[in-house]
Amino acid sequence: MNDLAVLHAPLGPAIAAAIGGVLGRSRFDWGPEVPAFEAELAAWLGVPHVVGVNSGTAGLKLALRALGVGPGDEVITPPNSDIATTAAIHHVGATAVWADIEPDTFNLSPSAAEAAITPRTRALLPVHMYGHPADMPALMELARRHNLAVVEDACLALGASIAGRPVGQWGDIAVFSHAPNKHLGALGSAGSVASVDEALAERVRLLVGYGQLRARSYHREPAGLPQEMLVEGYNERLDELQAAVLRAKLPSLAAWNAARREHAAAYTAALAGSAAGAPVERPGSVHSYRNYVVRVAGRDRVQRRMAEAGVSTALLYVPPLHLQPTYAARGYSRGAFPIAEAAGDELLALPMSPALTTAQRDAVVAALLAALDG
Ligand SMILES: *Cc1c(COP(=O)(O)O)cnc(C)c1O
Numbered sequence: 001m002n003d004l005a006v007l008h009a010p011l012g013p014a015i016a017a018a019i020g021g022v023l024g025r026s027r028f029d030w031g032p033e034v035p036a037f038e039a040e041l042a043a044w045l046g047v048p049h050v051v052g053v054n055s056g057t058a059g060l061k062l063a064l065r066a067l068g069v070g071p072g073d074e075v076i077t078p079p080n081s082d083i084a085t086t087a088a089i090h091h092v093g094a095t096a097v098w099a100d101i102e103p104d105t106f107n108l109s110p111s112a113a114e115a116a117i118t119p120r121t122r123a124l125l126p127v128h129m130y131g132h133p134a135d136m137p138a139l140m141e142l143a144r145r146h147n148l149a150v151v152e153d154a155c156l157a158l159g160a161s162i163a164g165r166p167v168g169q170w171g172d173i174a175v176f177s178h179a180p181n182k183h184l185g186a187l188g189s190a191g192s193v194a195s196v197d198e199a200l201a202e203r204v205r206l207l208v209g210y211g212q213l214r215a216r217s218y219h220r221e222p223a224g225l226p227q228e229m230l231v232e233g234y235n236e237r238l239d240e241l242q243a244a245v246l247r248a249k250l251p252s253l254a255a256w257n258a259a260r261r262e263h264a265a266a267y268t269a270a271l272a273g274s275a276a277g278a279p280v281e282r283p284g285s286v287h288s289y290r291n292y293v294v295r296v297a298g299r300d301r302v303q304r305r306m307a308e309a310g311v312s313t314a315l316l317y318v319p320p321l322h323l324q325p326t327y328a329a330r331g332y333s334r335g336a337f338p339i340a341e342a343a344g345d346e347l348l349a350l351p352m353s354p355a356l357t358t359a360q361r362d363a364v365v366a367a368l369l370a371a372l373d374g
Pocket of ligand 1: 054055056057058081082084085127153155156177178179189190191
């Protein structure tokens with residue numbers, strides 16, 4: 001699906017040097033790599049503030065905490081995402097309110113979100129599914145009209161944009177995952193939080209490191225300054241080793257994303273006229289193709305046949321969250337979010353990686369077309 005050994009091979013020396021640099025310095029806490037990575041990713045994204053965190057999941061929770069979302073509040077989010085999105089809402093003591101998705105992009109529907117607003121709604125938490133941006137212009141307009149905060153779950157969409165404006169620049173705050181299989185993956189768990197709002201980013205920075213100002217941490221604190229604890233925080237910082245690795249990989253990100261788009265265009269061209277529905281890319285939107293997801297009737301049979309032909313595929317976030325055992329007590333059954341349910345029945349993720357070869361791509365297409373014919 002995504003061969004990281006092939007992707008990393010050309011970067012082996014750079015990654016080894018990055019790790020060696022951290023070991024040589026042996027300053028694992030509050031060292032220089034994390035702030036350097038934050039500045040470099042901020043420049044890459046065109047967002048003024050980035051805070052490194054130790055996972056996308058932690059980033060979502062910290063973003064909500066920084067916005068002051070908590071018990072009694074409701075946050076509207078789609079039911080077809082990674083469970084981390086909904087779990088983060090519950091981790092701050094708020095309630096996730098699911099709203100159905102758009103049938104073409106599989107992203108939170110602005111009209112369904114609007115219908116889900118109650119006097120307790122505090123925020124919208126759209127997810128840029130598979131790398132296609134959610135309809136941020138419509139969601140931001142909705143949020144402003146109802147005085148709601150907006151957190152972008154951009155964990156699947158680093159490099160995506162709408163009208164030339166990257167995801168991460170639309171909402172009040174945005175969260176990226178640097179899990180190994182995401183666009184910019186660490187060698188383990190990592191994430192980042194981006195915001196145009198300096199005060200909000202500063203609150204995340206406080207919360208992520210115990211609640212103490214980084215500038216006053218024990219390595220940097222000017223002599224005599226108390227190590228003040230300003231809020232009760234967490235220990236969910238990005239660590240120096242992962243930051244160093246991410247810095248070694250960041251210069252390749254634009255080329256990797258371009259390769260993803262090239263593979264996607266080739267898949268779409270090869271599937272034209274077949275019974276497989278290719279992903280859409282809305283005019284003005286740039287899809288960053290973390291996943292290339294096709295829509296096929298009889299999906300499970302198609303997947304089985306492709307597996308028999310030696311081609312791996314994946315079901316992502318299936319079944320949707322409202323049908324997962326952990327949320328059984330919420331009392332939803334099939335029919336509650338029909339568009340998300342239909343997507344869950346019919347979507348199939350094909351192999352996608354910048355390191356995919358033309359021959360692999362052709363083999364995937366041949367196996368899919370044969371499976372559809374069968
Ligand atoms: C990966 C992902 C997360 C969680 O990120 P982790 O770094 O794995 O904690 C959250 N939301 C979405 C949509 C994701 O794809």
